[in-house]
Structure formats: C-alpha cells, structure tokens
Amino acid sequence: MFAVRLIGVLALVALNGFFAATEFSLVAVRLSRIRQLVAKGNARARVVEALLGDLHRVVSGVQLGITLTSLAIGALGEVTLAKVFQAMWQGESGTHTALLAHAIALACAFALLSALHVVIGELVPKTVSLARAERVALLVAFPFRWFLNTFRWVIDLLDGVSGAIVKALGVSAAHVHGVAHSTEELQIQIQQARERGLLAAGEEKFILSAIELSQIQVREIMVPRPDMHTLPIESTLDEVMRAFATTQRSRIPVYRGSQDHILGFVHIKDMMWVLLDRERRLEENIPPPAFDLSRVLREILIVPETKPASELLLELRTRHVGMALVVDEFGSILGLVTMEDILEQMVGEIHDEFDVVEKPLTLADGALIFDAALNVRDLDAQYNITLPEDPAYATVGGFVLAQLGFIPKGGESFEYGNYRFSVVEMDGKRVAQVKIQRVRSPESETSLPAEAMLQPAKGLKSSSRDS
Structure with a gap:
C-alpha cells in the first residue's frame, strides 16, 4: 500500500512539472518558428499555434492544473511520508511521546515534499x-489540449470570475496578456541577442538602425536646397545631357522661374530614349522635333520636413519613385531626399564607381576640416564626435550658427565640450567649412561641471582668427 501511495506522489509531482513546462514553453517559444513548422505541415505545431492564439485560456488551464496537483501532493504525500518518518522516530527511541513523534514526522515530510515539489515539479521543468x-x-501540445477540452467548463467558470474581478479593477484583458514591446525594449532584446551570439555585430547595427529610422525626420537627411542640382524648363538637350554628365545624377528636378516652382524631375533613362529616337530619325533622314523638356518630366513627390524617414521609404516604394522634395510649413522648398539617403541611415554610406569619396582634411595638429553640410548624425557615427540633437539644425554648419547666434566670418571660433569649432570658409551667409580640434582629453570631462560639457564655453571667441 505504501509503494502505491509513493508512486502516486511521484506521479503527481511529474504532472505538476508537466503543467509548469507547458506554461513556460508556450510563453518562450517563437511564434515565427511555429508558423514555419505549420507551413511544412507539422500537426503538433498547428496545435501550438492554436494555443498561442488563446494564451488567456492556456494560463487559466495551467493554473488549474498546478493548483489541483499541488493540493493532491500535499494531501497524499504528507500522510504517506509522515507515517514513514514517524515509524523511524519511534523505532529509535520509545521514550518520546506519540504527539512529539507525529509533529517531527510531519515537519520532515513537509520539508521533503517541498524540496521534491520545487525541484522536480517546478525548477527542472521550467529550466x-x-x-x-x-x-x-511540441511535446506537450496534444496532452495539454486534451486537458483544456476535458476541463473546459471549469476553466470557463474560473475565467468568468477572474474576468469580472479584473474588469472591476479597471484593467482590460489586453493589458493583462499583452506581449507588445516598445522600441526601447526591442533594442535591449537585440543587444542581448548579439551578446549571446545569436546576431553578428553588423546585423545588430543594421536592425537597430532600421528601428531608429522612424525617429529620423527627412529634414535631417535631405540634401539642402543650396546643394540641389536643378534645371530650368527652358534647358536645351545639350544642357540637360551636360548636367547629367557633370553631376553624375540619374534624376534632376526641373523648375520654372525659380527653385520654389519645381515642375517635376527628368530621368536619365528618359533622356537616353530621346537620344536614341533622334539618332534613328537622323539615320532615316527625318528631321527630329524640337526638344521640349516638359515632355519627359515625371511627377515629383512632395513631403513635409517632419515626415519620418521610415514612412517616406514605404511611400517611395509604393509610388515607385526614388526622390522627394522637402518643404516647410509654408510650402517653401528646403531640400531634396532620395531613397539612397534613407538607406544610408541603415547601412552606412553607399558609394558607386562614379562617386568621389570626400574625406576631411587632417592638419598637422590633428584638427579635421569638415564640409559644414555634414549631418550631425554622421559626425557621431563616423568620427565619434557627439553633438546635441536639436530641431533647429541638422548639419555641422547649422550647429555652428546655433551656438554663435550670428552670421560669422571666416576664423570665428568657440569651444564646446572637448572641442574647438572654427569657421574656415563661408559661402555667402552659409557656413561652408568647419575645423574641429580637440582641446582636452575625454578623461578631463570628469573634472568639468556638467554645464561646461553640455554648453559652449562662456567666453565665445567670436572675434578670434585662426592663423
């Protein structure tokens, strides 16, 4: 009789472990992987997918199973093991009273059952x-589905009662079992995946950049208006082809009157068809028609400066276009953004065989001279020089203007953090080149007050000149 009871206790502990394993495996399993197995025709995976679609019922069923088995283990196990310990205690010493022997036996039985229940019934299955x-x-799918179907009415009753209590507390079921992750949580999970060797460093950087794309506005990555290559609508065929040859662009915006009135853009492929048609006509002694740039214009997409880069990327793909004009709240053209500009935020600079890679000029003292149109994000990513993000600017030149507060002349300089920024060259009222020189080591940051690191030095050398 004792052996039967002992086997029953062990079976109940194993059953408790089954429910614990069911709960943690269904919570930890990847739904994407299960769907792959379903697509291959795996019947167990199909059951797992159905269970994952109703996690509320799964959790209720698991809790019911664990509660019933735990109560049964306590009721059956304590009586069974207590008799064994009581017999051992009385056998060694007959001077003790039966009450003391029974109390000690119960304590020993409780300790052994607790250890058995926690280790075999909880920790091992969960791990x-x-x-x-x-x-x-996949292993527990079929038996657990049978358990849910068998005790459906009990689970439904418990769900109804718990749902009423939760609703009274003002919490919806979606909030109880929601599994959505914020952007910050996803970034942490991706970093952990790389630390565990599941992702390469390059893959981690690519995924994080794709996630951060929604936080980048198109104004931060656009080609500013002064740097745009455009053509007037009156351009001749030779002028158009010369513009494509000199700019190495495949698309050029076309305007009438001024750049504030962009009509569309001309594509190099359309111009090639024009040239081929003219060549064919000349071979057939047919006079070619007068060139009219408006006949080959394509519609150009216009977007606000605050549009997220991720949304623009999807819109460019949907519309099958490769560029868009960026305008401000008043409709004035601020610049131009291409699909390549967006992709470079994820994979880094993209250069083809025609691109000339421009590197900053390095001086003998270690200072670097940058194009002022360099984006502050690129300055951080490529040279580890971090500048504060601010809606007032997106480039190094804009940062310089924001810090100085006036239109500078060549040679104006100021200190910010560990660096001195000097205006090397001006293009009218626009900063063209900036020299950045380290004036103190990073270790000295700890000896500086926060204001000295986060704001320009109090004594802006607005009248100093670099020799």
Whole structure:
C-alpha cells in the first residue's frame, strides 16, 4: 500500500512539472518558428499555434492544473511520508511521546515534499522549457489540449470570475496578456541577442538602425536646397545631357522661374530614349522635333520636413519613385531626399564607381576640416564626435550658427565640450567649412561641471582668427 501511495506522489509531482513546462514553453517559444513548422505541415505545431492564439485560456488551464496537483501532493504525500518518518522516530527511541513523534514526522515530510515539489515539479521543468522551448511546446501540445477540452467548463467558470474581478479593477484583458514591446525594449532584446551570439555585430547595427529610422525626420537627411542640382524648363538637350554628365545624377528636378516652382524631375533613362529616337530619325533622314523638356518630366513627390524617414521609404516604394522634395510649413522648398539617403541611415554610406569619396582634411595638429553640410548624425557615427540633437539644425554648419547666434566670418571660433569649432570658409551667409580640434582629453570631462560639457564655453571667441 505504501509503494502505491509513493508512486502516486511521484506521479503527481511529474504532472505538476508537466503543467509548469507547458506554461513556460508556450510563453518562450517563437511564434515565427511555429508558423514555419505549420507551413511544412507539422500537426503538433498547428496545435501550438492554436494555443498561442488563446494564451488567456492556456494560463487559466495551467493554473488549474498546478493548483489541483499541488493540493493532491500535499494531501497524499504528507500522510504517506509522515507515517514513514514517524515509524523511524519511534523505532529509535520509545521514550518520546506519540504527539512529539507525529509533529517531527510531519515537519520532515513537509520539508521533503517541498524540496521534491520545487525541484522536480517546478525548477527542472521550467529550466528545460526555457532552454528547449520549441521542443517542449511540441511535446506537450496534444496532452495539454486534451486537458483544456476535458476541463473546459471549469476553466470557463474560473475565467468568468477572474474576468469580472479584473474588469472591476479597471484593467482590460489586453493589458493583462499583452506581449507588445516598445522600441526601447526591442533594442535591449537585440543587444542581448548579439551578446549571446545569436546576431553578428553588423546585423545588430543594421536592425537597430532600421528601428531608429522612424525617429529620423527627412529634414535631417535631405540634401539642402543650396546643394540641389536643378534645371530650368527652358534647358536645351545639350544642357540637360551636360548636367547629367557633370553631376553624375540619374534624376534632376526641373523648375520654372525659380527653385520654389519645381515642375517635376527628368530621368536619365528618359533622356537616353530621346537620344536614341533622334539618332534613328537622323539615320532615316527625318528631321527630329524640337526638344521640349516638359515632355519627359515625371511627377515629383512632395513631403513635409517632419515626415519620418521610415514612412517616406514605404511611400517611395509604393509610388515607385526614388526622390522627394522637402518643404516647410509654408510650402517653401528646403531640400531634396532620395531613397539612397534613407538607406544610408541603415547601412552606412553607399558609394558607386562614379562617386568621389570626400574625406576631411587632417592638419598637422590633428584638427579635421569638415564640409559644414555634414549631418550631425554622421559626425557621431563616423568620427565619434557627439553633438546635441536639436530641431533647429541638422548639419555641422547649422550647429555652428546655433551656438554663435550670428552670421560669422571666416576664423570665428568657440569651444564646446572637448572641442574647438572654427569657421574656415563661408559661402555667402552659409557656413561652408568647419575645423574641429580637440582641446582636452575625454578623461578631463570628469573634472568639468556638467554645464561646461553640455554648453559652449562662456567666453565665445567670436572675434578670434585662426592663423
């Protein structure tokens, strides 16, 4: 009789472990992987997918199973093991009273049952389930579905009562079992995946850049209006082809009157068809028609400066276009953004065989001279020089103007953090080149007050000149 009871206790502990393994494996398993197995016709994966679609019922079923088995373990196990310990205690010493022997036996039985229940019924199954979530989930799928169907009415009753209590507390079911992650949580998970060797460093950088794309506005990555290559609508065929040859662009915006009135853009492929048609006509002694640039214009997309780069990327793909004009709230053209500009935010600079890679000029003292149109994000990513992000500017030149507060002349300089920024060249009222020189080592940051690191030095050398 004792052996039967002992086997029953062990079976209940194993059953408790089954429910614990079910809960953790279904929570930890990847839904994307399960769907791959479903597509291959795996019947167990189909059951797992159905269970994952109703996690509320799964959790209720698991809790019911664990509660019933735990109560049964306590009721059966304590009586069974207590008799064994009581017999051992009385056998060693007959001087103790039966009451003391029974109390000690109960304490020993409780300690042994608790250890058995926690280790075999909880910790081991949970650890295995987290390490082999997919395998365990597929293994428990069919028996757990049978359990849910068998005790459906009990689970529905418990769900109804718990749902009423939760609703009274003002919490919706979606908030209880929601599994959505914020952007910050996703970034942490991706970093952890790289630390565990599941992602390469390059893959981590690419994924994080793609996530951060929604936080970048098109004004931060656009080609500013002064740097845009445009053509007037009156341009001749030779002028158009010369513009394509000198700019190495495949698309050039076309305007009438001024750049504030962009009509569209001309594509190099359309111009090639024009040239081929003219060549064919000349071979057939047919006079070619007068060139009219308006006949080959394509519609250009116009977007606000605050549009997220991720949304623009999707819109460019949907419309099958490769560029868009950026305008401010008053409709004035601020610049131009291409699909390549957006992709470079994820994969870094993209250069083809025609691009001339421009590197900053390095002086003998270690200072670097940058094009003022360099984006502050690129300055941080490529040279580890971090500037504060501010809606007032997106480039190094804009940062210089924001710090000085006036239109500078060549040679104006100021200190910010560990660096001195000097205006090397002006293009009218626009900063063209900036020299950045380290004036103190990073270790000295700890000896500076926060204001000295986060704001320009109080004594702006607005009248100093660089020799």
